[in-house]
Amino acid sequence: MRPFSGMTTLSGSLLLTFRELWAMRLTQAMLAVATLAWVLLSFAMNMDVVEGSLTALRIFGFETNPMEGAYDEATGEFVQQAVSLDSFVIGINTFVFGAAYFLGTLLGLFATMPLINGFLEQGRVDLLLSKPLSRARLLLGHLSGVWATVLVLAAYLVGGVWLTMSFKTGVWIPQFLMAIPIITLMFAVMYAVILTVSILSRSSGLGLVIAYGLIFFSIILASHEQLVPVLSARSAAIFMLFYHLLPNMAEVVVVQMQLVEAAAVITWYPLVSSLLFGIATYGFGFFWFSRRDF
Amino acid sequence: MSAPVIDISGLHKTYVSGLRRRRVEALRGVDLIVPPGEVLGILGPNGAGKTTLLKAVLGIVRPTRGQARLFGQPAGDPSARRRLGYLPENHRFPTYLTARQTLDIYGRLADVSASDRHERIPALLEQVGLASWEDARIGTFSKGMMQRLGLAQALVNAPDLVVLDEPTDGVDPVGRRDIRDGLRSLKRAGTTVVINSHLLSEIELVCDRVLIMNKGRIIRSGTVDDVARQGTGWRVEVDSLPEGVDTGSLPVRVEESGRALVVDDGQPTTLNALIDHLRASNVQILSVERHRPSLEAGFIDVITNGEAAS
Structure with a gap:
């Protein structure tokens, strides 16, 4: 008998996940949306640029004059002026990031729910567990397939939009590409919630509800600087406990904004604490998956 | 004497569920040795503990007490499962796969090399009568065809031990005969087979030994003649x-x-x-x-x- 090849078993687990995602039409739908986004930007959008400012923008032939408010030091008043090309590029890229980050995560989590159901289904999981790979490796194969797919989709959308905008405007902001790992990592953090709750409760629906709840709660947590001063000491302590323990999905957007604007990132804490939450959740999920009966 | 393929001693399994911690004793002190090359049939009414016993051997459920060994290694050790083929009851293959893709993926999971998969998959599909369906999506398969595919999946790694949970469930008489023939050829090849089935006639026709389980215990074990009414x-x-x-x-x-x-x-x-x-x-x-x-x-x-x- 040839020596055990962990790569062969892992490739089986990965292939199963990729095929499942493909069969759910999820990957194709995301690729289609991403393609539509950069085809739209490439062909349907035309710009008139005068001295680094955008004086006119036409989308499908419809013209608009993008303006932004600016402080005039001479008069001390806010005036309307043409949008700078840099601001426009950052605006487009940020919009794409925001859509992919929030909408993509919400839809992605919803769409992958059947994937977890299928993986843990009686008659499927027991057959998988009878194969010569450890439970940890089996789960890792499943997760690697999901993470890799999200990474490819994020790279296709964000990278495509970035390339299109950069070629079209000549404004190159490579920091924008940080959106790719950030989207992938934060999706992985939220996926940890669904997976672990599903393993514990056999209900991916409950996992989805909790993951969505955490995402919406993160919007409240992101306002901690405004909320904590008006809370009682006890309430503030509880609020901050949640802030430190739970994923800070909404606040991570600030990190990405600071990266794109080439400003110094004031704190990586929201990203780091979210990742720690994800690691702990995956750890608990792996532990439980390795112990439970199927 | 060769080392047993399956060696179980004092195996207990208690399921605890719900807020009231309801306890169900699925196995109550099972001892069993299966030597190499034996075809063993497990019988018992519903809830007797047959499937739990098989799952404990495969490491899918963890015993509460006692021990189970597979090829001399503790059940649950992944390396012992390299020589194992398993067909679970009510198995669910992803319906979007074709028959060939299914065997390819489950062959990979069973650590079968690419060259062996290339060689074995067409032969197995031929053996179970699905050669002309190899590129059809299995979502279109009948229950009997799924069962044949499940059997091919269990054999994709040329295992030394095949564990079949209700292998002829939903299969028509001709298909059942084909599966019986397949089991006999496995026996001739020296493969150890453990079958859990409600179809007693199947067990009678292919098994060397039969054990009857009830309420988590083995209450009778022996040849078909032994277990049938004593004497002829x-x-x-x-x-x-x-x-x-x-x-x-x-x-x-x-x-x-x-x-x-x-x-x-x-x-x-x-x-x-x-x-x-x-x-x-x-x-x-x-x-x-x-x-x-x-x-x-x-x-x-x-x-x-x-x-x-x-």
Whole structure:
């Protein structure tokens, strides 16, 4: 008998996940949306640029004059002026990031729910567990397939939009590409919630509800600087406990904004604490998956 | 003597569920040794603990107490499962895969090399009668076809031990015969087979040994003859049994057709007395043959009478 090849078993687990995602039409739908986004930007959008400012923008032939408010030091008043090309590029890229980050995560989590159901289904999981790979490796194969797919989709959308905008405007902001790992990592953090709750409760629906709840709660947590001063000491302590323990999905957007604007990132804490939450959740999920009966 | 393929001692499994911590004792001290090359059938009513026993051997459920070893290694050790093929009850393959893709993926998961998969998959599909369906999505398959595919999946790694949970469930008579033939060829090749089935006739036709489980315990183990009603009798076929021929004084019973009499006690003296009686009554005897009660009769006896484990 040839020596055990962990790569062969892992490739089986990965292939199963990729095929499942493909069969759910999820990957194709995301690729289609991403393609539509950069085809739209490439062909349907035309710009008139005068001295680094955008004086006119036409989308499908419809013209608009993008303006932004600016402080005039001479008069001390806010005036309307043409949008700078840099601001426009950052605006487009940020919009794409925001859509992919929030909408993509919400839809992605919803769409992958059947994937977890299928993986843990009686008659499927027991057959998988009878194969010569450890439970940890089996789960890792499943997760690697999901993470890799999200990474490819994020790279296709964000990278495509970035390339299109950069070629079209000549404004190159490579920091924008940080959106790719950030989207992938934060999706992985939220996926940890669904997976672990599903393993514990056999209900991916409950996992989805909790993951969505955490995402919406993160919007409240992101306002901690405004909320904590008006809370009682006890309430503030509880609020901050949640802030430190739970994923800070909404606040991570600030990190990405600071990266794109080439400003110094004031704190990586929201990203780091979210990742720690994800690691702990995956750890608990792996532990439980390795112990439970199927 | 070769080391056992399966070695179970004092195996207990208790499931605890719900907020009230309801306890279900699925296995209560099971001991079992399966030597290499044996075809073992496991019988028992629903809830007897048959599937839990198989899953404990495969490491899918964890014993509460006792131990199970597979090829000398603790059950649950992934390396022991390299020599194992398993067909679970009510298995679910992803319906979007084709038959060939299914065997390819499960072959990878079973650590079968690319060259072996390339060689074995077409042969297995041919063997289970799905060669012409290899590129069809299995979502379109009937229950019987899925079961054949499941069997091919269990054999994709050329295992030394094949564990089949209800392998003929939903399969038509021709398919059942094909599966039986497949099991016989596995036996000839020296493969150890463990079958859990409700179809007693299947077990009777292919198994070397049968064990009956009830309420988490093995209550009877032995060959099919051992487990069927003890001993064999005689069956006397007659042309017809005219009215007025009274066999009431002999320990025999008349079959429903009225054209055969069965000597259940297997005693030659009873047989000879019956033949004398029939001949004296001018009854034409067509044949006399050994008669063995069915496994089903023995199984029902064991379960209803709650016989002690042998």
